[in-house]
Amino acid sequence: MNELTQNIFSDQNKNLNFVLKKSSTSISKILLKSLNGIEISEDEGTSLFKAKNKDDVNAIYLTAKHLCRLVNKDKVTFVVNRNINFTNVCHMGCKFCNFAKRMKDKTSEWLDLHEIVYRSQEAWDRGASEVCIQGGLHPKMDGEYYFDIVKAIKSKLPDMHIHAFSPFEIWYGSSKTRMSYKSFLSELRKMGLGSIPGTAAEILDTEIRKKLTKNKLSTEKWVEIIKTAHSVGLKSSATIMYGHIDSAENWSSHISLLREIQKETGGFTELVPLSFVYEDSPLYTQNQDIVRKGPTEEEVNKMHSVSRIMLHGFIDNIQVSWPKLGSKRAQELLNMGVNDLGGTLMNESISRAAGAKNGQEITAREISDIIRDANLTPARRNTLYEIKEVFENHNPIDIPPLVERNGFDPLSFLNT
Numbered sequence: 282m283n284e285l286t287q288n289i290f291s292d293q294n295k296n297l298n299f300v301l302k303k304s305s306t307s308i309s310k311i312l313l314k315s316l317n318g319i320e321i322s323e324d325e326g327t328s329l330f331k332a333k334n335k336d337d338v339n340a341i342y343l344t345a346k347h348l349c350r351l352v353n354k355d356k357v358t359f360v361v362n363r364n365i366n367f368t369n370v371c372h373m374g375c376k377f378c379n380f381a382k383r384m385k386d387k388t389s390e391w392l393d394l395h396e397i398v399y400r401s402q403e404a405w406d407r408g409a410s411e412v413c414i415q416g417g418l419h420p421k422m423d424g425e426y427y428f429d430i431v432k433a434i435k436s437k438l439p440d441m442h443i444h445a446f447s448p449f450e451i452w453y454g455s456s457k458t459r460m461s462y463k464s465f466l467s468e469l470r471k472m473g474l475g476s477i478p479g480t481a482a483e484i485l486d487t488e489i490r491k492k493l494t495k496n497k498l499s500t501e502k503w504v505e506i507i508k509t510a511h512s513v514g515l516k517s518s519a520t521i522m523y524g525h526i527d528s529a530e531n532w533s534s535h536i537s538l539l540r541e542i543q544k545e546t547g548g549f550t551e552l553v554p555l556s557f558v559y560e561d562s563p564l565y566t567q568n569q570d571i572v573r574k575g576p577t578e579e580e581v582n583k584m585h586s587v588s589r590i591m592l593h594g595f596i597d598n599i600q601v602s603w604p605k606l607g608s609k610r611a612q613e614l615l616n617m618g619v620n621d622l623g624g625t626l627m628n629e630s631i632s633r634a635a636g637a638k639n640g641q642e643i644t645a646r647e648i649s650d651i652i653r654d655a656n657l658t659p660a661r662r663n664t665l666y667e668i669k670e671v672f673e674n675h676n677p678i679d680i681p682p683l684v685e686r687n688g689f690d691p692l693s694f695l696n697t
Contacts, residue, residue, distance in 0.1 A: 297343045304340035308332055312344045315590045320540075326533035329587045330580075338579065345586035345618030352597045353620040356671065357652040358662040361645050362411035362444070362624035363404035367392040367430065371417025391419065394433040401434050404627055405441055407680060408645065411624065411664045413478060414445035424457025428472055435473035442475040442664045448506040449481035449498045462509045470515055476664055477510050479519040479549065484527050485535045492526055504542065511548025516665060519549045519596065523584060524557040524576030532584065536591045543595045550666055551598035551621060554584045556605045581606065582617050589618030598666055603643060608651050615655045621662075622648050627683045645677035 301309050311325045321329075332338055368391045392400075401412045414430060427450065431443055446454070446469070455465040466474075483493055485500045498506075510517055519539050523532055536552075543549050557575045576584065589599050600621040603611040611622060627642045649659040649672050659672040 294347070297340075297347050300336065300340045300343050303336040305334060305337050308334075308337040308340060312340055312590070315348065315593055316344060318594065320594075321591060323533050323537040326536060326587055326591045327529050329590065330529035330532055330583055332583075338583070341586050341590070342582060342617045345589040346616050348589055348593045349599070349618050349620050352593075355656075355658045356660045356668070357615055357620055357622060357655070357657045358598075358660045358666065358668065359622045359645070359648045359652075360411055360624045360662055360664060361407075361409045362413055362664075363400065363407075363409050363627035364624075365392070365397055365400050365412055365414045366390075367397055367414060367416040368419045368422070369417050370419040372420050394429055397430055398433050398437050401438055401441060403683070405438050407627070407683065408678070409441070409625070409627070410669070411442040411444050411475075413624070413626075414443065415447055415450065415478060415480065418449070418453045422457070424454040424460075427454045428468065431469055431472045431474050439473075443473060444476045444478060444664050445474060447478050447480040448503050448510075451477070451506050451510070452498055452502060462506050463513060466506075466510050466515060467513045470513055474515065476516045476518075476550070479507060479517040479553075482520045482535075483522045484531050485538050486527075486531050489527055489531055504538070507542060507548070508546055511542075511546035516548050516550050518600075519552045520555055521552070521584070521588075522555045522557055524580060525572055532587075533591070536588055540592055540595050543592075549596050550664070551600045552588050552592060552596050553600045553602060553623070554581075554588060555602055556581055556584075558605055578610075581610070582614065585614050586618045608643065608647075612651050612655050615652070615657060621666075622651065642682045644680055644682060646679040649677050 301312060304312070307328065311321055311329060314321050314325075329341055332341060368389075370389050370391065397414070404412055412434065427446055431445070434441060434443055451462060451466060454460075455462050458465060460468070481498055482503055483490060483497075485503065487500055490497065490500060507517055507519075521532065521535050521539075539549065539552065557573075585599055585601060592599070598621050599619050600623050601611045601614045601619045603622060604626065606614075611619075625643055625645055625648065645661065652659040653672075659677075660668050661670045661672070661677070662668055
């Protein structure tokens with residue numbers, strides 16, 4: 282650690298002590314517990330989310346920043362990857378989702394194996410170590426297609442990490458193939474699946490989920506599938522989608538449940554808070570009287586900070602979603618408990634379909650600049666958070682953003 286960084290940490294500690302003294306007794310008591318390595322309760326987490334006093338809120342942010350630096354020092358990580366959404370056809374009817382299309386919709390898409398492998402190769406050639414693959418639950422898709430995707434990529438790119446298939450997709454593939462979750466996941470791992478995204482979590486509260494979705498995975502099933510994935514050796518991310526019809530109590534309960542799972546399995550690599558993007562979401566457009574326009578700025582800040590505080594010592598990576606928040610807000614959150622900027626993505630269509638306006642790709646050089654401008658050190662990682670390169674005195678190779686090629690027909694399979 283260089284002298285400048287040591288000075289920053291020293292000043293931060295002085296500032297933290299000052300702010301804690303100015304905060305209310307109830308909030309400072311909770312924060313001091315966390316700073317002393319004592320797990321805070323679900324109710325205490327709710328109290329942090331509900332804090333309104335300016336000094337209390339500042340104390341929460343600085344505590345999260347301090348805990349983040351204890352674990353990650355001055356490094357902020359990212360992964361070079363590509364998102365491949367192989368179909369947007371889905372019949373489950375989740376109310377918050379504007380990504381899903383019906384088969385007959387003009388904007389429906391399906392990528393065959395050749396196209397999925399082509400895009401994976403294209404990502405590899407651009408320095409990617411990971412492809413993140415998810416898709417809608419296409420009614421005509423055979424459950425074996427999940428196996429076929431993994432085998433096809435691995436046959437061409439044996440060293441590419443495949444981070445693929447949400448718990449909802451695991452549920453779907455398992456039911457389609459009539460395999461148990463354990464057998465289905467074990468088979469995927471044997472074929473080369475490296476890890477799974479912990480998406481489809483939304484809010485792990487039964488009543489909230491009923492309002493958000495039609496027939497989507499229950500809380501109990503999501504937890505069962507995640508635990509099963511961890512048990513067969515597949516790590517996963519964890520997510521929370523917030524800012525719609527939820528509350529501080531729901532957020533704290535969700536994070537507490539993730540913490541309990543982590544105590545049991547140790548299988549989560551990171552938490553990724555996902556702000557509800559309301560603009561084109563049916564949940565909002567059809568229910569504007571009860572559904573909020575996403576979280577407030579303070580709620581976004583608190584979600585990342587309180588998550589850091591509640592999960593300290595259990596899940597040490599808190600990732601910010603730049604496609605949902607933009608690079609400027611993502612950079613601000615690096616001082617509120619965030620230590621990871623996620624991936625370069627190259628393609629990200631789910632957030633964009635809901636109305637997000639922050640692009641489909643950010644290059645490694647651009648991510649590095651964002652981190653460096655926050656007086657922190659960029660570091661490239663792999664999917665499992667192993668550091669592969671630290672950019673202390675140099676930058677990633679500067680490459681132009683990916684340009685989608687002309688002439689590709691994503692619906693060609695419909696004519697076969």
